[in-house]
Amino acid sequence: MLVKTEAIILKTMKYRDTSKIVTFYTKEYGKLKGIAKGARTAKNKFGSALEPMTLSMLVIYKKEHRDLHLIAQCDAINSFKNLTEDLDRMTTALAVIELINQVTHDEEHNLALFALLSETLSALNSSLKNYSSYLHSFRLRLASLFGYAPNFEVCSECGNPLVIDNGEKQYAFQVARGAVFCNHCCMPSDSSTSIRQNVASISISAQGLQILRRLLNAQINSLSNLEFDIQVGNQIDELLRLYLRYHFEGLKPLKSTELFHQNRAAS
Numbered sequence: 001m002l003v004k005t006e007a008i009i010l011k012t013m014k015y016r017d018t019s020k021i022v023t024f025y026t027k028e029y030g031k032l033k034g035i036a037k038g039a040r041t042a043k044n045k046f047g048s049a050l051e052p053m054t055l056s057m058l059v060i061y062k063k064e065h066r067d068l069h070l071i072a073q074c075d076a077i078n079s080f081k082n083l084t085e086d087l088d089r090m091t092t093a094l095a096v097i098e099l100i101n102q103v104t105h106d107e108e109h110n111l112a113l114f115a116l117l118s119e120t121l122s123a124l125n126s127s128l129k130n131y132s133s134y135l136h137s138f139r140l141r142l143a144s145l146f147g148y149a150p151n152f153e154v155c156s157e158c159g160n161p162l163v164i165d166n167g168e169k170q171y172a173f174q175v176a177r178g179a180v181f182c183n184h185c186c187m188p189s190d191s192s193t194s195i196r197q198n199v200a201s202i203s204i205s206a207q208g209l210q211i212l213r214r215l216l217n218a219q220i221n222s223l224s225n226l227e228f229d230i231q232v233g234n235q236i237d238e239l240l241r242l243y244l245r246y247h248f249e250g251l252k253p254l255k256s257t258e259l260f261h262q263n264r265a266a267s
C-alpha cells in the first residue's frame with residue numbers, strides 16, 4: 001500500500017553498498033523504518049530530505065506485518081537548518097530525537113507526540129538561547145503523553161496547593177508518583193537517590209519547582225525566555241533524568257547529551 005505522511009527523520013544507517021535504512025517518526029503511523037535505495041549514490045534522488053531532524057513529506061510502500069518498508073519518495077518540508085549551526089543546539093535536538101526513538105515502538109500512532117516533536121524542533125530552530133529548556137520541557141511533556149504527568153501544583157499527601165517561596169526551602173519530589181510534598185508533610189531527609197532500590201525522593205529547590213511548572217505549561221516557543229542559574233538547571237536535569245529512567249523501563253543514557261558533557265568538560 002502506497003501511503004503519504006509527514007515525517008521527522010530520527011536516524012539513518014548505511015545499508016549495503018548504496019542504500020540507507022531510515023527511521024522516521026511519522027504523523028500518521030508513528031515510528032517507521034524504510035529503505036532508501038540509492039541514497040548513497042551520486043544520483044541520490046532524496047537530496048537532503050533524509051537528514052536527521054528534517055521534517056519531510058514521505059511516500060512509502062507500506063507492507064503489512066513487515067518492519068522495513070520501501071521509501072518511494074521523500075521531500076524536505078523544513079530542514080530546521082539552525083539546529084546544526086552550533087553544538088549546544090544540535091546536541092539538544094539530537095537528544096530530543098534520540099529520546100523519542102528510544103521510548104516509541106514501531107507503528108504506534110500518536111498524533112500528539114508528533115505535534116510535540118515538530119513543535120519542539122521548530123521552536124528550538126528559531127530560538128537564540130536557553131536551549132536546554134527545550135529538552136527539559138520535552139521530557140516533561142513526553143512523560144505526560146505516556147501517562148506519567150508530574151504534579152507540581154498540590155502536595156501529594158495533604159492536597160494543599162504548594163506554596164512556593166523564593167527562599168532556601170527545599171521540596172521533596174517523589175520519583176515514583178511524580179509528586180511533590182509540601183513542607184508540612186515531608187522534608188527531604190536524604191537527597192541521594194538510587195533507581196528502584198530506594199526511590200524515595202529527590203530534593204528540589206523552590207526556584208527549581210517554579211521553573212518545572214513553567215517548563216511543563218508554558219508555550220513551547222516561549223521557553224527561551226525562562227531564566228535560571230546553572231545549579232537549578234543541573235537539579236532539574238538530574239530530576240528529569242531519574243524520573244524518565246524510572247518510568248520508561250530500559251531507557252538508556254542519551255548518547256548526545258553524554259557527548260555534550262564530554263565536550264563541556266574538555267573545553
Ligand SMILES: [Zn+2]
Pocket residue numbers: 155156157158159160181182183184185186
Ligand atoms: Zn502536604
